[in-house]
Amino acid sequence: MEMERVTELTIDRRPRKRPRLGWEAVSQAPKAQLGLFYVQEIGNVTSYAPSRASSDHPSSLFVKGLARNGSAPWREDDKDGHYVFELGENITSRYKIHSKMGEGTFGQVLECWDRERKEMVAIKIVRGVKKYRDAAMIEVDVLQQLGKHDKGGNRCVQIRNWFDYRNHICIVFEKLGPSLYDFLRKNNYRSFPIDLVREIGRQLLECVAFMHDLHLIHTDLKPENILLVTPEYIKVPDYKGLSRSPKDGSYYKRIPKSSAIKVIDFGSTTYEKKDQTYIVSTRHYRAPEVILGLGWSYPCDIWSVGCILVELCSGEALFQTHENLEHLAMMERVLGPMPQNMLKRAGRSAEKYVRRGKLDWPEGATSRDSIKAVLKLHRLQNLIMQHVDHSAGDLIHLVQGLLRYDPSDRLSAREALRHPFFTRDHLRR
Numbered sequence: 294m295e296m297e298r299v300t301e302l303t304i305d306r307r308p309r310k311r312p313r314l315g316w317e318a319v320s321q322a323p324k325a326q327l328g329l330f331y332v333q334e335i336g337n338v339t340s341y342a343p344s345r346a347s348s349d350h351p352s353s354l355f356v357k358g359l360a361r362n363g364s365a366p367w368r369e370d371d372k373d374g375h376y377v378f379e380l381g382e383n384i385t386s387r388y389k390i391h392s393k394m395g396e397g398t399f400g401q402v403l404e405c406w407d408r409e410r411k412e413m414v415a416i417k418i419v420r421g422v423k424k425y426r427d428a429a430m431i432e433v434d435v436l437q438q439l440g441k442h443d444k445g446g447n448r449c450v451q452i453r454n455w456f457d458y459r460n461h462i463c464i465v466f467e468k469l470g471p472s473l474y475d476f477l478r479k480n481n482y483r484s485f486p487i488d489l490v491r492e493i494g495r496q497l498l499e500c501v502a503f504m505h506d507l508h509l510i511h512t513d514l515k516p517e518n519i520l521l522v523t524p525e526y527i528k529v530p531d532y533k534g535l536s537r538s539p540k541d542g543s544y545y546k547r548i549p550k551s552s553a554i555k556v557i558d559f560g561s562t563t564y565e566k567k568d569q570t571y572i573v574s575t576r577h578y579r580a581p582e583v584i585l586g587l588g589w590s591y592p593c594d595i596w597s598v599g600c601i602l603v604e605l606c607s608g609e610a611l612f613q614t615h616e617n618l619e620h621l622a623m624m625e626r627v628l629g630p631m632p633q634n635m636l637k638r639a640g641r642s643a644e645k646y647v648r649r650g651k652l653d654w655p656e657g658a659t660s661r662d663s664i665k666a667v668l669k670l671h672r673l674q675n676l677i678m679q680h681v682d683h684s685a686g687d688l689i690h691l692v693q694g695l696l697r698y699d700p701s702d703r704l705s706a707r708e709a710l711r712h713p714f715f716t717r718d719h720l721r722r
Contacts, residue, residue, distance in 0.1 A: 363383055363385060363386025364382075364383050364384065364385055364386065365378060365379070365382035365383055365384070367459070370420075370421050370460075373420065373422075374400075374420035374421040374422040374425070375396075375400060375401060375418075375420055376400070376401065376418045376420075376421070376459070376461050378390055378403070380392065380393075384403075384405065384416065384418075384458060384463065385456070385458060386408075387407060387408055387409055388405040388406065388407055388408070388414070388416060388465075389405060389406040389408065390403050390404075390405050391403075391404045391405055391406055391413065392404045394415060398425075399417070399419055399420065399425055399428070399429070399560065400417065400418050400419040400420040400425065400461070401417075401418050402415055402416065402417050402418070403415070403416050403418060404468065405465075407453075407465070410453075412468075413468045414453055414465050414466060414467065414468055415465075415466045415467070415468045415469070416463050416464070416465050416466070417429075417463065417464040417466065418458075418461050418462075418463050419461055419462040419463070419464075420461070421459075421460040421461050425462075426460075426462050428560045428561075429462035429464065429560065430462065431560060431562075432464065432558075432559045432560035432562070433452070433455050433462075433464060435509065435559040435562045436449075436450075436452040436464070436559055437452065438507065438509070439503075439504070439507070439509075439559070440452060442503075442507060443503070447499060447500055447503035448496045448497070448499055448500035448503070448554060448555050448556055449500060449503070449504075449555060449556055449559075450466055450467065450469065450520070450555045450556065450557045451466065451467045451555075452464060452465065452466060453465040453466060453467065466557075469520040469521065469522055469523075469555055469557075470520060470521035470522055470523045470524035470525075470549075471520065471521055471524055472516060472517050472518070472519060472520050472521075473493070473516035473517075473519045473520075473521070473554070473601075473605065474515070474516035474517040475517075476521060476526075476547070476549065477516065477604075477605075477608060479547070480546055480547045481546070482608040482609055483531060483546045483608050484605065484606050484607055484608040484680050485548075485605045485606065486548065487606060487681050487682065487683060487684050487685075487688070489548065489549070489552055489605075490602060490605045490606045490688075491684070491714065491715065492552035493519070493552055493554055493605060494598070494601075494602050494605075494714075494715070495710065495715050496552070496553070496554050497514075497519065497554065497556070497598055497601065498598060498706045498709050498710050499706075499710065500555075500556045501514070501594050501595070501598060501706040502705075502706035502707050502710065504562070504594075505591045505594070505705070505706055508564050508565050509562050509563070509564060509565075510562065510563055510564075510565055510589070510590065510591055510593065510594055511556070511558075511559070511561070511562050511594050511597075512561045512562060512563060512574050512589075512593065512594070513558060513561045513574045513575055513578075513597075514556070514574075514578060514594055514597035514598060514601065515574075515575050515577070515578045515597065515601065516601060516604060516605070517558075517575075518556060518557050518558040519554050519555075519556055519557075519601070520554065520555050520556075520557055521549050521551070521553070521554055522551060522553040522554065522555060523549075523550065523551050523553070525549070525550040525551065526547040526548060526549050526550055527547070527548050527550055528545040528546070528547055528548075529545060529546060529548055530544060530545060531544065531545055531546035532544065561574075565590055565591065574593065574597065576612075576614065576615065576620065577600065577610045577611070577612050577613065577614070578596070578597040578600045578601065579593075579596075579597075579620070580592065580593040580596035580597070580700065581596075581621065581624055581631065581635070581698055582635070582700050584617050584620060584621060584643060584646075585621075585635060585636070585638070585639040585640060585643045585646075586639060586640020586641065586642050586643045587635065587638055587639070587640060590700065591705070591706075592700035592701070592703040593700070594706075595695050595703050595704060595705070595706065595709070596695065596696060596700075596703065598695055598706075598709075599692050599695030599696040600612065600696070602688070602691075602692055602695070603673070603676065603677065603692060606677060606680050606681055606688065607676060607677075607679070607680045608680075611627065611676075612624065612627075613666075614666070616659060616663070617643070617646060618645075618646045618652070618653065618654060618657050618658070618659075619658070619659070619663045619666065619667060621646060621652055621654070622652060622654040622655070622658075622667045623666075623667050623670055624698075625652060625654070626667050626668070626670045626672075627670055627671070627672060627673050627676070628673055628693075628696055628698070630651075631652060631698050632698055632699060633650045633651070635698060635699065636650055636651065636652065637650055645657075654667075655667075673689065673692065673693065673696070674689050677689050677692070684714065684717075687712070687713050687714035687717060688714055690712070690713075690714070691704075691709065691712045691713075691714040694708075694709065694712070695709060
């Protein structure tokens with residue numbers, strides 16, 4: 294069974310799908326039980342009986358002996374099922390809403406003060422719609438699996454706990470810094486220094502290797518789903534981007550103080566299944582075999598990593614497209630011709646993109662603008678060399694291994710971590 298997938302911590306309204314796993318959503322509490330909610334502390338399950346609040350005081354609760362009326366007044370959700378709140382209110386008696394951090398198809402993320410742990414946390418409040426509730430419980434399950442095996446800190450966001458509150462699944466996370474995408478955007482899409490790209494790439498591949506060892510596929514790796522651990526940055530002189538950003542301050546660009554990252558958004562993560570063909574990751578980072586309907590597995594994550602590394606060193610998404618044939622044509626423009634055996638095996642939904650064993654391009658293009666968008670792209674080697682001062686050769690060779698068309702030829706995460714781009718003594722360059 295399919296269901297629309299969700300994103301985390303960033304606004305992303307693109308539709309996506311994922312399989313539903315076996316969890317039945319708790320139905321919305323009736324009027325006589327408006328205070329009903331469940332709490333599960335990770336590693337220690339605690340459930341609370343419903344509070345039969347009167348209609349005059351629908352939010353009255355008792356939680357671990359805390360005072361009545363700890364939660365906000367009861368309100369109807371908005372028309373899309375989003376939780377309606379005001380700053381300063383409580384979510385249960387434990388969490389006080391401090392600010393709104395983000396919103397997406399899944400719901401909202403709020404920065405909250407955790408009274409029990411005396412720290413700021415990020416709470417993902419999922420829309421009160423069954424398919425999003427189902428996906429949220431998938432994410433809880435994956436986060437618990439990752440946390441159970443993640444003894445040494447393998448770059449996955451840490452879940453604090455989760456609870457079901459007024460028909461909204463709420464997942465409590467450690468509070469992190471901005472996503473790599475948000476950092477790039479606020480930095481006028483200026484590239485990261487190559488040594489920072491190396492450190493981020495190493496951590497990202499360590500996370501992917503850890504997940505793949507557990508037979509898990511993230512399926513939606515992208516800069517929006519990679520968060521810096523801290524928001525601090527420094528400003529350094531930069532003159533390369535002047536033509537794009539002539540505003541005051543354009544002589545400087547931001548560099549994160551710390552290269553530490555964590556991967557988020559496990560609502561679309563799934564265990565490897567050999568027969569799946571319909572997983573739809575965010576388009577810019579989608580592997581060619583997914584577009585061609587040839588199935589998917591661990592190498593789909595590896596393709597996404599390759600796209601991300603190019604984006605970090607150039608400042609812009611490698612494949613900025615919104616249409617499948619154009620996307621495949623962009624791949625050929627940057628990486629060379631696609632293997633005929635892949636094109637000939639294209640699934641029924643992708644047969645229209647292929648003619649006589651080759652990509653139906655430019656004949657099948659939807660517009661002249663689409664053809665222009667493809668023609669303006671550079672070959673991978675030239676693109677990287679335009680932005681990288683040193684280590685360009687190693688990075689080109691690594692990315693070529695991550696972006697091989699045939700998924701069986703693509704580097705694994707463990708193989709990529711042994712690449713000279715990461716292992717060479719760059720201090721002696």
